[in-house]
Amino acid sequence: MDSNKTTIKDIAAACGVSLMTVSRALQGKPGVGLEKKRKIEKVAETLGYVPHRMAYALGQKSSSMTVGVVIPQLSNTIFPTILQNIESSLSPNGYRILLCCTYDNPIKEFHEISALLERQVDGIIWSPVLEEDSEKAARLILEQNCPLVFLDRMLPSIAADAVLVDDFTGAYDATRHLLDQGMRRIVHLAPRTESYVARERRRGYLAALADGGVEFHDEWILKIGSELQHGREGMNLLLNSGLSPDAIFCFNDPLAIGACMTLTERGIAVPEKIAVVGFSATIETEFAQIPLTSVFQDAIGLGRHAAEMLLSRMINPELKISPRKKILKTNLIVRQSSIKIQGRSC
Amino acid sequence: MDSNKTTIKDIAAACGVSLMTVSRALQGKPGVGLEKKRKIEKVAETLGYVPHRMAYALGQKSSSMTVGVVIPQLSNTIFPTILQNIESSLSPNGYRILLCCTYDNPIKEFHEISALLERQVDGIIWSPVLEEDSEKAARLILEQNCPLVFLDRMLPSIAADAVLVDDFTGAYDATRHLLDQGMRRIVHLAPRTESYVARERRRGYLAALADGGVEFHDEWILKIGSELQHGREGMNLLLNSGLSPDAIFCFNDPLAIGACMTLTERGIAVPEKIAVVGFSATIETEFAQIPLTSVFQDAIGLGRHAAEMLLSRMINPELKISPRKKILKTNLIVRQSSIKIQGRSC
DNA sequence: GTGAAAGCGCTAACAG
């Protein structure tokens, strides 16, 4: 039993018929005697036969029934949820997922895209970094005629479907909310790498400041990273600098939680001294020590729509309709971390 | 440019050489004139050539450089972290990940395993459900001679490598901790589906109760599910039943957080009236409204070790050493949600 | 109903 995998050849030999008969029988195609068909199926089962999808795909230049998903990471934020929803939408249609993480590294990103193309994926769902190498990768995808859907982030220069969140408005609303509470020195904790999302949120933040008549200073944007630990570090840096902000608008929830941790540790009251707002409104934020104000993002919708857009392109490859763009609405969820008015009991 | 993907045939034609020359040149194998080689590489680049890994694999019965990862879900708990660490360990070695979720459904699980085998994965990392269909799937994998590593959960009847957590001891310690605080009516919120992990944690819980001389009642185990909402529901059910527990040992953190939410909503003090303990000690639990006592699980180690074990088997397929089992230690992290002694200020 | 031949993209194993 140590020998290699069973092929239809083995089955054919065992049943004393030709390859084609076996192929037809197993595919459920017409043109095989019922009795023979049963026997073939039984032998296949016994021999532990598993069809070789790659040979199949090669033989009829058909599809691998596999799609690539390229995301920055899985550690925090909404990507696990998005991914889960992509998988739930795709797997009932027979597609499986080749997962790639870029960690926002453009070089790895290019490698990952190449790896997907080499593996003959039928389509790609992608959250790109916003750098030159990304465009190169995008062009490679398009050259191969491979359907592409941008997820959460996009490359403006590339014509492809996209499912996005209205990051600009989300950030605008969040900043506006802080201004409405009377805060004036609002700092923005941002990621190190530039992405579509980072840019849009920054734009929203800046626009709200401008509309609120607040003069902006360059030091107010701190490019520190996007994980919880960066929130802690960033907040410490901020407190040690002479900036003395009265509010922090964070690029995402982990940053905001990290900021809150540092503030709590150093005995600075949130929101009384410094208000904090996050982005994504992941479940944890509701039950956080200081319930976090955050911009809700429809992670489920992101995953579902991306999968559906890709499916429509894959099912009908001739679909030559121009790129579609779906922009999901955000929704500011106000909780304790940003409400100055309401004092805390105790 | 709408035509199909470039093949080495196209390159050969464009350069006026044979297929083999192109193949050799692109593989960096010896036996090609330097000048020709350069030209071929350039043409390949220009034509947007992407090697066809599946044809390659087919041609030399070599590997697809792809491994399957089968997990229950991505929504909560530690699986995103595990997955991320698998990816970080595998991708530098050239392997990519085919991701499958079972949602603890044995039927889907079998489909997913088949899908992976059809796609010729070089190995599988798998968190199985503990039911008959799982064994069938496991046998299929072994029949194909496909390296297999169990992750976090295992099938005792199947001989394969496994990376596990010492769930028994973790659960024992957690329950013991509650008993030490003087609690006697300790309820266990458990998932609906039976898995290795569910069984081990239940065993640990029961053993601690027995060692503590506490008489156990069947109603103390509530099989409700494994997500946050189930924690909420479960806690409500519990409160409405006449059980009046003084502590809850939860199968995982989301359940525990959910339970805490319900308790808070209904004005029942945690830990004064009812103590709560979770399992996994994910980051959120530290900054939860009521910092949660939980059993730390080394998610990073789980991912890393699983990847490494699989790598060693894939690199040397002849490796006939008997199944290895790596059991990672747990560590009880005591926080506010279970400490009766320390009263809360306020 | 069934089988034989050719080919998908690529590479080993030989030849020149």
Place this chain on the structure above:
DNA sequence: CTGTTAGCGCTTTCAC
């Protein structure tokens, strides 16, 4: 150094 042949597993012709 380079080209030819054969074959990986399977399917689509096209015959019988």
